[in-house]
Amino acid sequence: MRYVDKTVIGLSIAFVVLVFADFFMAEWMRFIGLQSLARGAVALGLLVLWRTGLVSFGHALYFGFGAYTAAMLTLIGFHDAFFLVFAGTLSAGVLAFLLGFLLRRYRAIFFALLNMAFSMILYGVIVKTEELGSTDGFSLGPPTFLGYAPEGEAVQTALFLFTLVFTYIVTVGVHLYMKTTLGSMSMAVRENEIRVEYLGYSAEKVIHVKYVFSGLVAGFGGAIIALAIGQVDPDSMANWTVSGEFVFITILSGIGNVGATYIGALVFELIRTYAFEYAPQVWQFILGGSLLAIIMFLPDGIWSLFSRFRKSEG
Amino acid sequence: MQELIVILVDGLVFSSYLFMVAVGLTVIFGVMKILNVTHGSFYAFGAYMSATLIGAYYETDLPEFGGFLAIFAAALIIGVFFGVVLERCLLRFLYHRDEHIIVLATFAMFLVLEDVLLMIWGTDPYYAFEPMALLGSVDIVELTFDVYSLTLIGLAGVVCLGLWLGLTKTKWGKLLLAVIFDREISQAMGINVTVVFTATFVIGAIMGALGGAYIAPTISVSPGIGVEVIVLAFAVVVIGGMGSIPGALIGSLLVGISRAAAVHKFPEIELFVIYAIMALVLAIRPEGLFAPAQARKI
Amino acid sequence: MNIYKRSGKATLLLATGLAAAVSLTAGIANAADEVVMAVPTFLTGAGAPAFGVPARNGAELIIEAINKGTLPAPYDKSGKGLAGRQIKALIYDESGGGAKQVTEFRNKVQKQGVDLFVGYISSGTCAAITPVAEELKMLTIFPICGTPRIFEEINTKPKYVFRTMGHATADGVAEALYVKANMPNVKGYTGINQNYAWGQDSWRDFDLAMKQLMPSVPASEKAQWPKIFSGQYGAEISALMLSKEKLVHSSLWGGDLEAFIFQGSARGLFRKKQLLFSVADTSVYRLGKKAPAGAILGARGPYGIFAANVDTPLNNWFRKVYLDRYSVPPVGGSYQAAQGVLAAKYAYDKAAAANGGKFPSKDQVIAALEGATYQGIAAKVHMNRSNGHQAATKHMIGVLQWDKEKGEPIMTKVTEFAPDCVMPPSGINGTEWLKGGMKGAKC
Structure with missing residues (x-):
């Protein structure tokens, strides 16, 4: 059983626990959990990129593209979550595939910023499109699940389960992929690209594959958030600050483990929620302050807390 | 003909605005390879400080033209204070980390400073229109322009020339170019990179604050002005080539004049001008029009 | 690469933690009274x-x-x-x-x-x-x-x-009615509105209402659309001053509006053009004497300065x-x-x-x-x-003036519009109502 390691077991246990928890959770907690899963998935894509040494400040592009694709399909009568999320994921993936030809040539801060530039173009297009509600965005009704049409709280319960299944599959898939030869190549690209090429691998191809993957999961996250909130708007879907939040989550989580991105996303949502609740006038201060504290004192992200715990135990 | 001249004047004014907004960002990036999101805060703090000082100045009976000194004083105070504090107390601990971590740290600092701004100045807007009122207006091709906005062209010119001369003609500038070219070798050759970095960051911060301080009399200084500037400055810098001062100049001119033409000819597409130019430049020359060449290290 | 390995125990810990977190139910502790x-x-x-x-x-x-x-x-x-x-x-x-x-x-x-x-x-x-x-x-x-x-x-x-x-349809209708009553000879109109949902909607409703009420008066093809929060209006002001239309509709608000007023005043825009500001009441008290006297003003209803008396x-x-x-x-x-x-x-x-x-x-x-x-x-x-x-509610539009004696801005030439005059009747979409000639309006 070479595919089953402790991370897979851990993720599977978390999956089963959460499936049961879905039916007992307080509604607000489930909603935060749902958002954490969706944003965590986007961060997972960024994590994969980060392992090759690349960081994108523009993944709101794919997030927004996935969200708007799903939302626009509801306008012409599609409401099935499977189809909407599939379409949102795929469309973002195709976009990433196309832009990837250009972007894979760039590294470091240039890569980060070119992504941001493209995301701003999408933002501008949405703002200018009055048919799509411009900055107000537009709403989409509750989704159906292969004919099952839940109402009220059941929508969120079903959506949570739906998201959980897919994020579980994707996360385990990413974890296993990382262990393959091509997957291990990412660290090598990060360390020294030219040497990778001398070994006979194309660094650009490695990057392109990862870029498309990150686009796919960002589109997935966007489509899920669109369904969960029932509304798309450019400021929460495609603005550069949204991209910043994804990088925030990635750094919060650290590079250590694929599961960590979801904890990072959860911690992010909780910081924001409580800052809003207890300090409504200075929530940005608290958010920024926590980020600074993590950068300064937890350079490897929250995951390093777990690692420390393990070390002290061993 | 009249329209053409008006487009040119409007374009130059807006280009100068863009240049003033972007130059601090590009200076810091050029030397330190840091994309400084806190730039938006420098701009906003500069504007608030300027409005406050101008307000205080015109409470006194001092000569009216002295109000202009308040603008430059505000830029210096804010630039030196935040430049030194941020570089010495935050950034220097991060130089060994990945570039994007530093960007994110400046983003975090920006969030913090947004709320600090609210704590100091509150949400009510500040006005400082006296310097603008003082200079009056002038007619060009039968259209009235306000003189203050036209002086912006001069200021941008002076700043641009000053930076160019400073970089190419002075000893300090040559040291700077050495650091830009190769940080490690410069250090090995005995250049005090630490001092160069602090000085650059302070100059960049002063430039950012000066942008805000000089614009303050023409606007309503109110919350949120910093965010807008980040995106604008960022776009200009991407178009011109990150870290290049001539690039920032050409980028500003390109965007400024195209935008003025759009406003006069096709106002519907004004929003897209900056994005369209950016997309075009990115597609043809993604490193920007004037990007310095990058060495490939094996 | 050991960072991929040995994370099982930590993941388990995480799962337990999550389970504990999610099983917490909402602790609502508000007093019953x-x-x-x-x-x-x-x-x-x-x-x-x-x-x-x-x-x-x-x-x-x-x-x-x-x-x-x-x-x-x-x-x-x-x-x-x-x-x-x-x-x-x-x-x-x-x-x-x-x-x-x-x-x-x-x-x-x-x-x-x-x-x-x-x-x-x-x-x-x-x-x-x-x-x-x-x-x-x-x-x-x-x-x-x-x-x-x-x-x-x-x-x-x-x-x-x-x-x-x-809602916003009422604003557009009231503004157009006011223009029709007070500027019957207007030759055309243009606008400056922020390029986002509110600006786009405001212009559309005003434009549609004008097309019904004054069908012979054309709208400019060069209405201005500055980006929201841009704060720099030099080129827009030039374009407006060069345009042949006398009337300028604007739904600018807040900092954008104030910047536009400063930059426009310095260039004599408000002497040359008749401005119609749909929500400028938010700034008039703060601007005081700097607010452009003679501009037509709305407050989205009988609020703010319109309620002064x-x-x-x-x-x-x-x-x-x-x-x-x-x-x-x-x-x-x-x-x-x-x-x-x-x-x-x-x-x-x-x-x-x-x-x-x-x-x-x-x-x-x-x-x-x-x-x-x-x-x-x-x-x-x-x-x-x-x-x-x-x-x-009823709606009010008027002309802004500066009252020297009281030292405060006041509204003059105020017209009141009945609720049923400016709001579309129940059950009809505002845009369709405007396009259909505002049937059922009781003015």
């Missing part, structure tokens, strides 16, 4: 000075007065609080876009046990909140946001969501305590937010009375507010559109 009212409004960002903070101030004053029972007539006999219970207000920031606000809405409902919402300024947030409020069956009163889409598209049969002021105990009290506490007179947002809170006061008290004096249920409160007519600070509010969930 109070009503928790969430008041979302812009506390940060560009929306704060123009709308957010004045709205918060207005709501705060009214909430305090309700709790102390010091509201003047007609609310002086109904005792303290909402149906006898004190209001616990949770004022928080509306910034950050629809997604964040929906999350926050759920948090407030399920975690902090909010009983009702009175707030939201941006149309975008209102649009995002409406479906959630209906899903969570949460009484939600929108006092300010303007988009007609709330009850025309997003939810045509609302049960829990109310809006206590007229309304001589009722409620309005006089409101203006006085507001000025005393915040040292500026109340503007549109203050009135509108206060009007939203008063809707709650009215509905709870009326429902309690119908319930034999006992504290009413949520459904009873909703029934009391549906279709009601109640007294706002300066005008009657008729909840008679969209199944009694959408308000109609």
Whole structure:
């Protein structure tokens, strides 16, 4: 059983626990959990990129593209979550595939910023499109699940389960992929690209594959958030600050483990929620302050807390 | 003909605005390879400080033209204070980390400073229109322009020339170019990179604050002005080539004049001008029009 | 690479932690004898000075007065609080876009046990909140946001969501009616509106209304669309000054409006062109003498400066305590937010009375507010559109002047429009109503 390691077991246990928890959770907690899963998935894509040494400040592009694709399909009568999320994921993936030809040539801060530039173009297009509600965005009704049409709280319960299944599959898939030869190549690209090429691998191809993957999961996250909130708007879907939040989550989580991105996303949502609740006038201060504290004192992200715990135990 | 001249004047004014907004960002990036999101805060703090000082100045009976000194004083105070504090107390601990971590740290600092701004100045807007009122207006091709906005062209010119001369003609500038070219070798050759970095960051911060301080009399200084500037400055810098001062100049001119033409000819597409130019430049020359060449290290 | 390995135990730990976290249920610890009212409004960002903070101030004053029972007539006999219970207000920031606000809405409902919402300024947030409020069956009163889409598209049969002021279509109609009456010889019109939803909607409604009321007057093809929060209007001002149209429609607000006024005044724009500002009342007191005298002004209804001379105990009290506490007179947002809170006061008290004096249920409160007519600070509010969930009020447009003797801005040549004159009748989409020639308008 070479595919089953402790991370897979851990993720599977978390999956089963959460499936049961879905039916007992307080509604607000489930909603935060749902958002954490969706944003965590986007961060997972960024994590994969980060392992090759690349960081994108523009993944709101794919997030927004996935969200708007799903939302626009509801306008012409599609409401099935499977189809909407599939379409949102795929469309973002195709976009990433196309832009990837250009972007894979760039590294470091240039890569980060070119992504941001493209995301701003999408933002501008949405703002200018009055048919799509411009900055107000537009709403989409509750989704159906292969004919099952839940109402009220059941929508969120079903959506949570739906998201959980897919994020579980994707996360385990990413974890296993990382262990393959091509997957291990990412660290090598990060360390020294030219040497990778001398070994006979194309660094650009490695990057392109990862870029498309990150686009796919960002589109997935966007489509899920669109369904969960029932509304798309450019400021929460495609603005550069949204991209910043994804990088925030990635750094919060650290590079250590694929599961960590979801904890990072959860911690992010909780910081924001409580800052809003207890300090409504200075929530940005608290958010920024926590980020600074993590950068300064937890350079490897929250995951390093777990690692420390393990070390002290061993 | 009249329209053409008006487009040119409007374009130059807006280009100068863009240049003033972007130059601090590009200076810091050029030397330190840091994309400084806190730039938006420098701009906003500069504007608030300027409005406050101008307000205080015109409470006194001092000569009216002295109000202009308040603008430059505000830029210096804010630039030196935040430049030194941020570089010495935050950034220097991060130089060994990945570039994007530093960007994110400046983003975090920006969030913090947004709320600090609210704590100091509150949400009510500040006005400082006296310097603008003082200079009056002038007619060009039968259209009235306000003189203050036209002086912006001069200021941008002076700043641009000053930076160019400073970089190419002075000893300090040559040291700077050495650091830009190769940080490690410069250090090995005995250049005090630490001092160069602090000085650059302070100059960049002063430039950012000066942008805000000089614009303050023409606007309503109110919350949120910093965010807008980040995106604008960022776009200009991407178009011109990150870290290049001539690039920032050409980028500003390109965007400024195209935008003025759009406003006069096709106002519907004004929003897209900056994005369209950016997309075009990115597609043809993604490193920007004037990007310095990058060495490939094996 | 050992960072991939040996993480099983930690993952397990994580799973247990998560399970523990999710099994916590909402711990709501609000006292039984109070009503928790969430008041979302812009506390940060560009929306704060123009709308957010004045709205918060207005709501705060009214909430305090309700709790102390010091509201003047007609609310002086109904005792303290909402149906006898004190209001616990949770004022928080509306910034950050629809997604964040929906999350926050759920948090407030399920975690902090909010009983009702009175707030939201941006149309975008209102649009995002409406479906959630209906899903969570949460009484939600929108006092300010303007988009007609709330009850025309997003939810045509609302049960829990109310809006206590007229929507943006009314603004466009009132402006066009005013132009027709006061500038019958106008040759054409142009505009400068921010390139985002509010600016686009404002221009569209004004333009459609003008096409019905003055079909022979053409709109300029070069109406200006500056980016929102751009703050630099040099080129736009040149273009407007060179345009042949005399009348300029503008829905600019806040910092953008003030910057436009500074830059325009310095170049004599307001002497050359007749400006029509649809929401400039938010800035007139602050600008004082700098506000362009002679401009046509609206406040999205009978609010702010338009209520300066309304001589009722409620309005006089409101203006006085507001000025005393915040040292500026109340503007549109203050009135509108206060009007939203008063809707709650009215509905709870009326429902309690119908319930034999006992504290009413949520459904009873909703029934009391549906279709009601109640007294706002300066005008009657008729909840008679969209199944009694959408308000109609009278509308006012006038010309701004500077009163030298009083040393304050005043409105002159004010025209009042009846609610049924400017608001589309129930059951018809505002845009279609405009295109169809505004049938059923009673002017």
